[in-house]
Amino acid sequence: MPWDFATEPEFQEKLDWIDDFVSTEIEPIDLAFSTHAVYDKAHPVHEKVLRPLQEEVKARDLWACHLGPDLGGKGYGQLKLGLMNEILGRSSWAPSIFGCQAPDSGNAEILAHYGTEEQRSRYLEPLLDGRISSCYSMTEPQAGADPQQFRCRATRDGDEWVIEGEKWFSSNLRYAAFAIVMAITDPDVPVYQGASMFLVPTDSPGMNIVRHVGIGGEPEGEGSHAYVRYEGVRVPAENLLGGEGQAFVIAQTRLGGGRIHHAMRTVGMCGRAFDMMCERALSRTTQGEVLAKKQMVQDAVAESWVQLLQFRLQVLHAAWTIDQVGGHQARTEIAGVKVATPKVLHDIVYRAMHLHGALGVSNEMPLIGMWNVAPIMGIADGPTEVHKVTIARQVLKGYSPSKGLWPSAHLPERRAEARSRFAHLLDLEVGNL
Ligand SMILES: Cc1cc2nc3c(=O)[nH]c(=O)nc-3n(C[C@H](O)[C@H](O)[C@H](O)COP(=O)(O)OP(=O)(O)OC[C@H]3O[C@@H](n4cnc5c(N)ncnc54)[C@H](O)[C@@H]3O)c2cc1C
Numbered sequence: 081m082p083w084d085f086a087t088e089p090e091f092q093e094k095l096d097w098i099d100d101f102v103s104t105e106i107e108p109i110d111l112a113f114s115t116h117a118v119y120d121k122a123h124p125v126h127e128k129v130l131r132p133l134q135e136e137v138k139a140r141d142l143w144a145c146h147l148g149p150d151l152g153g154k155g156y157g158q159l160k161l162g163l164m165n166e167i168l169g170r171s172s173w174a175p176s177i178f179g180c181q182a183p184d185s186g187n188a189e190i191l192a193h194y195g196t197e198e199q200r201s202r203y204l205e206p207l208l209d210g211r212i213s214s215c216y217s218m219t220e221p222q223a224g225a226d227p228q229q230f231r232c233r234a235t236r237d238g239d240e241w242v243i244e245g246e247k248w249f250s251s252n253l254r255y256a257a258f259a260i261v262m263a264i265t266d267p268d269v270p271v272y273q274g275a276s277m278f279l280v281p282t283d284s285p286g287m288n289i290v291r292h293v294g295i296g297g298e299p300e301g302e303g304s305h306a307y308v309r310y311e312g313v314r315v316p317a318e319n320l321l322g323g324e325g326q327a328f329v330i331a332q333t334r335l336g337g338g339r340i341h342h343a344m345r346t347v348g349m350c351g352r353a354f355d356m357m358c359e360r361a362l363s364r365t366t367q368g369e370v371l372a373k374k375q376m377v378q379d380a381v382a383e384s385w386v387q388l389l390q391f392r393l394q395v396l397h398a399a400w401t402i403d404q405v406g407g408h409q410a411r412t413e414i415a416g417v418k419v420a421t422p423k424v425l426h427d428i429v430y431r432a433m434h435l436h437g438a439l440g441v442s443n444e445m446p447l448i449g450m451w452n453v454a455p456i457m458g459i460a461d462g463p464t465e466v467h468k469v470t471i472a473r474q475v476l477k478g479y480s481p482s483k484g485l486w487p488s489a490h491l492p493e494r495r496a497e498a499r500s501r502f503a504h505l506l507d508l509e510v511g512n513l
Contacts, residue, residue, distance in 0.1 A: 087163060091160060091163070094140065094142060095163055095164065095167065097140065098142065098164060098167050098168070098178075099167050101133075101136070101137075102167055102168065102170060102171055102174050105133055106133070106171045106173055106174045106177055107170065107171050109125070109129060109130075109171070109173045110171050110172055110173055113125050113173075115172045116304055118172055118173055118176055118181070119213040119252040119255040119256075119304065120213075120255045121210070121211060121212055121213055121255065122255075126210070130173070130176060130177055130210070131210075133177045134177055134179070134210060137177060137178050137179070141154055142154075142164070142178060143178065143179045144178070144179030144180060144185075144188075144208060145160065145161065145164070145178075145179075145180075146158065146161040146180060146185070147179075147188070147189075147192075147208075150192075151188070151192055151204075151208060152179075152208055153179075157399075157402075157403040158340065158398075158399035158400070158402040158403050159396060159399045159400045159403050161180065161341070161344065161399065162340075162344045162347075162395055162396050162399035163396070164178065164180075165180070165341060165344030165345050165347075165348065166344060166345075166347045166348040166351065166392070167348060168180070168345060168348065169344065169345030169346060169347060169348025169349050169351075169352075170348050170349070170351075170352050175345070176210060179208065179210060180341065182341055182342065183214065183215065183216045183251060183252070184207055184213060184214050185341065186216065187207065187214040187215075187216060187260055188204060188207050188208055188214075190260055190277070190321060190330055191203055191204040191207070191279070191321075192204060193322070193330075194277075194321040194322035194326075194330060195279065195321065196318050198318075199279060199318070199319075203257065203258050203279070206257070207257075212256075212257035212258075213252055213255045213256045213257065214252075214256050214257065214258055214259070214260070215250050215251060215252050215253040215256035215258070215259040215260070215282070215306075216250070216251070216259070216260050217247040217250040217253065217259045217260065217261040217262070217280075217306075217308065218247070218261075218262040218331065219247065219248050219249050219250075220232060220245070220246055220247055220248055221246055221248040221307065224248070224249075224462075224463075225462055225463050225465075225466050227262075227271050227272070227275065227328075228270070228271050230262070230264060230271060230275065231245055231246075231264070232244070232245025232246065232247060232261070232262070232263045232264065232310060233245055233263055233264050233265075233267070234263035234264070234265050234276060234278060234320075235265075236265075236317075237314075239316060239317050240314045240315065240316055240317060241265075241278060241314070241315050241316075241317065241319065241320060242312055242313070242314050243261060243263050243278065243280065243286075243310040243312075243313040243314075243315070244310060244311065244312060244313075245263065245309075245310050246290075246307070246308070246309050246310070247261065247306075247307075247308050247310070248293075248305075248307050248308075249293065249305040249306075249307075250305065250306040250307075250308050251304060251305050251306075252304050253282065253289065253306035253308055254289070254292055254304060254306060255304070256282050257281065257282060258279055258280060258281050258282060259280045259282060259287075260277055260278070260279060260280075260321070261277070261278045261280045261310065262275055262276075262277055262278075262327045262331070263275065263276060263278060263310075263327075264276075265320075265324050265325065266324065266325060269325070272328050273325045274325060275325070275327035275328065276320055276321075276322075276323075276324050276325060276326060276327050277320070277321040277322060277326065277327045277330045277331070278315055278319050278320055278321065279315065279319040279321055280310075280313060280315055280319065281315075284313045284314070284315065285313070285314075286310060286311040286312045286313040286314070287308065287309075287310060287311075287313050288308065288309045288311055289306050289307070289308050289309075290306075290307040290308065290309055291306075291307050292304060292305065292306055292307075293305045293306070293307055295452065295456065296452050297452060332407065332408060332411075339414050339417070339418045339461050339462075340395065340398055340399060340402065340414055340417055342418075342421060342457060342460070342461065343395045343398070343417040343418065343420070343421045344395055344399070346391075346421050346424070346425050346453075346457060347388070347391060347392050347395055349425060349429075349450055349453065350387075350388050350391065350424055350425055350428045350429070351388065352446075352450075353428050353429045353432040353447060353450055354384050354385070354388055354428055354432065356432050356436070356445070356447065357380065357381065357384060357428075357431060357432040357435055358381060360432070360435045360436050361377050361380075361381060361435060364435075364437075371435060377435065380431040380434070380435060383427070383431070384427070384428045384431055384432075387424050387427055387428060388424065388428060391417075391420055391421075391424040394416060394417055394420060395417050397413065398410060398413035398414055398416065398417045401413045402414070411470060411474065412470065412471055412474040412475065415467040415468075415470040415471045415474075416467075416471055418461065418462070418464070418467045419464050419467050419468055419471065421457045421458075422454050422455065422456075422457040422458035422464065425450070425453060425454040425457060426451075426454040426455075429447055429450045429451050429454060430451070432447055433445075433447045433448070433451060
């Protein structure tokens with residue numbers, strides 16, 4: 081009977097170790113250094129602080145453990161990664177220390193699948209080793225969720241491809257050694273067959289940053305999401321990844337994983353907000369009793385507990401499904417967690433902030449930072465509406481229209497059928513009367 085919600089004891093031991101390691105060794109890094117430095121591998125914190133911690137993680141067989149052994153991981157799969165990511169989600173730095181930082185984790189998967197041997201040794205190995213950062217450059221200023229409006233072009237010129245166009249919100253480009261860029265190679269067919277993916281070193285001439293866009297609260301121009309112009313950028317023919325017209329097949333390789341990894345870490349973030357909510361409920365006194373005694377506060381705690389448990393099980397189920405049937409077959413489940421992520425984060429963080437009063441919305445608690453993440457989760461990797469469309473389309477494939485005028489659940493017809501089936505008994509019933 082495989083319906084078992086228990087974690088195997090050996091892996092639970094590892095999770096307990098991770099939990100302690102994140103609290104004692106990693107969370108202080110979050111308090112001392114800016115989140116931007118996570119991707120800036122030239123920052124001394126990487127060599128001096130992160131490297132020894134990464135070695136400890138490797139020694140415990142917990143490094144990049146979603147990847148197979150050929151790529152230096154343990155091949156633990158998504159379910160175990162889900163359980164780990166719930167803990168890692170408490171810290172901006174923890175995923176880097178465990179070798180599963182987005183977008184590098186997804187980009188590594190692309191290079192592993194589609195890179196040449198030379199590209200793998202030049203980019204994949206240092207990326208997996210945490211020595212370089214990478215960028216994924218797909219969204220354009222005029223279009224994100226609708227790729228049919230993409231304009232960035234790549235044209236073949238002898239042994240090279242020439243890339244021309246603009247990209248928007250290319251995260252961490254300022255720190256990246258290479259970008260994986262989507263560009264149209266055949267404008268005469270639908271974009272889903274006419275777009276291709278390229279490996280572009282960030283020191284390529286013609287790759288010009290217009291500005292670094294920040295997200296809410298960051299000073300203008302100092303963010304880490306690049307608005308970039310590709311102005312006649314030339315790359316060798318072998319930098320075309322996976323063949324012409326394959327961009328969306330490749331994008332699925334990385335985005336499916338990326339989406340669920342955000343959700344896994346959001347479980348951790350929600351758990352942290354929930355812990356703060358409960359501590360506050362038991363600590364703050366008003367009108368002669370602690371907040372925890374007020375029924376409306378109990379409602380906030382109970383609603384949050386239910387939402388978090390539902391969300392956690394949904395995420396772990398999606399991870400398990402990916403392990404069973406692969407990311408493509410699990411796209412409904414992945415879209416499901418993508419839809420749930422911003423809503424659950426929003427609701428739980430809002431209640432936690434609210435119970436903290438002014439302190440909750442102040443910059444002296446981490447809650448406002450989490451609050452900013454909720455709308456981002458609804459947009460990054462595709463807006464909620466698009467994922468709802470995916471769910472509805474997939475789910476509706478399992479249904480058919482009703483055969484006649486009335487729905488198949490229409491009671492008069494069903495009752496007539498049932499009565500005719502049991503007519504011999506019903507006749508007796510009438511006869512008895
Ligand atoms: C923090 C962050 C990091 C990001 N990092 C990267 C990155 O590294 N690389 C990269 O390429 N991109 C990145 N993006 C961009 C992201 O993928 C896009 O923002 C996203 O795909 C939405 O595109 P858009 O912003 O152009 O919004 P639009 O496509 O213009 O959509 C705007 C709104 O319109 C509505 N909408 C859109 N489509 C539909 C529909 N079919 N039905 C109903 N309503 C709809 C939704 O409300 C949606 O939010 C990042 C975004 C954020 C916020």
